[in-house]
Amino acid sequence: MTARAAVADVAPLLLALDPPQRAALPAAAAPVLSALTDTLGLPGVSVVPDVTGLSAAELVITARLSRVDWSEPVGAVEPLPVPTVVPAADGVPLRCHLSGPADGPPVVVVSACGMPVGLISRWLDRLSREHRVLTWDSRGLFTPEFDDGATGVDTQAADLLTLLDAHGMTGAHLVGLCGGAPIALAAAARTDRVGSLSLWHGDYELGEAAPKTAHQRDVQALMTMAGRSRAKAASLHGLFRRPQALATLRADIAHHLYYPYATPELLYRYGALNGAIMTTDCRPLAAAAAQPTLVVTSGADTTAHPAGSRYVAAALPNAALVEFPTGDHLSAFDAGEDLLTLATGFIADPDPRRHSDQTDPEPR
Structure with missing residues (x-):
């Protein structure tokens, strides 16, 4: 893993948090890291000798940057990709x-709410070999603009449809991952611009x-508590500054998973x-989405819970269920x-009948 790739992975956190964040790294990393953040237009990181006193955010930044051999030459530094910005119906930039x-x-690709795009990099890398692939950052979680009155699934599905229009996409296949599955369902139920869907480890009510x-x-x-008010979120946030907050996060992707809890x-x-x-409630959405669905x-x-996916597959008018015997939730990512x-x-x-016999694939 290159130093540039590691810094790119923690870029969302560096941009969201007050600078400078600290990272416990070898002293030799300091000049290289400083040059990289300057070149990439990111806030600087202060290198400290050990993890004493570091916040949870600084610990996940440290963990990601620690996987780099800082003695290796960096070479030419490719700029960070610049996202295309499309205004949503209410003006929030997407x-x-x-x-x-x-x-x-x-x-x-409809990813889990609030997750940086790096979490789905393997999906994007593979699908983009032959397909025109679009994904987007959850509204208001990567830009200053936020509409407190427009947070529902209907709004988030409308964002997806806005992006289909903006990029001239018709007959698109939607890949819904985790909490992205209900958004994909809601969008498919509202338009014929979606040709088919696949829903992976969906989180359904x-x-x-x-x-x-x-x-x-x-x-x-x-x-529910955090979204009630800014004051309530602020009172809860202290829990997520503590190192103990990282105990249940998978270490290799903690920098992605922690992002929406960072401030x-x-x-x-x-x-x-x-x-x-x-x-x-996803039951009306499943009943209304007629597109072929895996x-x-x-x-x-x-x-x-896998029972949610089983229910959705049975409720959809034209769907097949594939249930692997092994593989946890994050294996979808x-x-x-x-x-x-x-x-x-x-x-x-996308003919579910050709996939309906795949109920017991080989273990992952």
């Missing part, structure tokens, strides 16, 4: 990331129709947006070769 051939079949995991219940309660304002906005996703889950997912092969196969031939 930061878009486009890749792949301009004339390729359109695919939109289904009332009494399907159980939730303890994780889903806990996060939904947290989102009180981010936590408030995340609570409002993700809380809306986690409390919106629903994927794992019996080993203890984050988003790891995007192993088996998942990517399944996804690209369905995008090329």
